Amino acid sequence: MMQSVSKQYREIQQALQEKDQLHRMDGIQLDVLNTVTEFLLPFKTASEEMEGDTYPTIQLVVLWFFKLKKHCEPQYGDPEYMVYIRAQATQLLNEKMSISVTHKLGTFLCPRFKSLKMFKAEERNAVYDQARRLVREFDSAPLTPPASVREPEPMPPVAEAERVKRKRDEFSEWEDDSEDVAERDEVQRYIEGQFFWDGEDILSFWQSQSIAFPVLAKLCGQ
Numbered sequence: 001m002m003q004s005v006s007k008q009y010r011e012i013q014q015a016l017q018e019k020d021q022l023h024r025m026d027g028i029q030l031d032v033l034n035t036v037t038e039f040l041l042p043f044k045t046a047s048e049e050m051e052g053d054t055y056p057t058i059q060l061v062v063l064w065f066f067k068l069k070k071h072c073e074p075q076y077g078d079p080e081y082m083v084y085i086r087a088q089a090t091q092l093l094n095e096k097m098s099i100s101v102t103h104k105l106g107t108f109l110c111p112r113f114k115s116l117k118m119f120k121a122e123e124r125n126a127v128y129d130q131a132r133r134l135v136r137e138f139d140s141a142p143l144t145p146p147a148s149v150r151e152p153e154p155m156p157p158v159a160e161a162e163r164v165k166r167k168r169d170e171f172s173e174w175e176d177d178s179e180d181v182a183e184r185d186e187v188q189r190y191i192e193g194q195f196f197w198d199g200e201d202i203l204s205f206w207q208s209q210s211i212a213f214p215v216l217a218k219l220c221g222q
Contacts, residue, residue, distance in 0.1 A: 035082065042071050043089075056202055059106035059113075065097050066118045101130055109220045110202060111195040132187050135215045186213055 046064040050057045072090040074083060104127045107113050116124040190213055197205050203221065210217035 032081065035079075036085065039071075039082070039085065039089075042068060056106075058103060059110045059202060061097070061103040062099060062107040062118065063113065065093065065099055068097075069093055101127070105131060105134070105219075109206070109216065111193075111197040111205065112199065114191055128187060128191065131216075131219075134219055135187060138218050139215045186215055189213070190216055 046060075046068060050060050050064065069090065072086045072093065074086055078086070104116070104119070104123075108116060108127055108131060116127055119127070195205075195209075206213075206217040206220040
């Protein structure tokens, strides 16, 4: 709305003048209108991009949040009204655009932004740790058998050595987890890797990486 008014300001002014209603534009200054309109354009772009329903958008939330937050920072030479508008926009961003761990993980799964440079080291490492926990959970989740599968036959007696080995499971909370090493390797290999990604279809990218990173690919598809 503001953008269209800004573009047609002169035409609107002339039309109102011809009808002797120019007073309707009292207090509307073209330079102010243009400045505010230009400031609001990134918000319009962000809203349109994150409202897409034919492609994933969760990975965009963090990126747009930080871009808009930087856009709202005070600029040298700002008129007083822009200082106020930027401050109000920053407050609304913090109130309305809540960043969750899921949003951070979505950004992490974008190859271009996996280093999460927008976060401090502590927060970045927390996201990596969460990714590792999820990988471990996905990798160890039991498969749900089909409804048609019969109940398993009774197990035959096992050898003493096998019985002792199975009994050690009760101490598993203190054992070194070899799966943890493999899971860390997958996350770390992704962090350190270099990939070609056109920035468009993140799901197709992870389908192409499902052999090299099977659990992360599964995580991205959730």
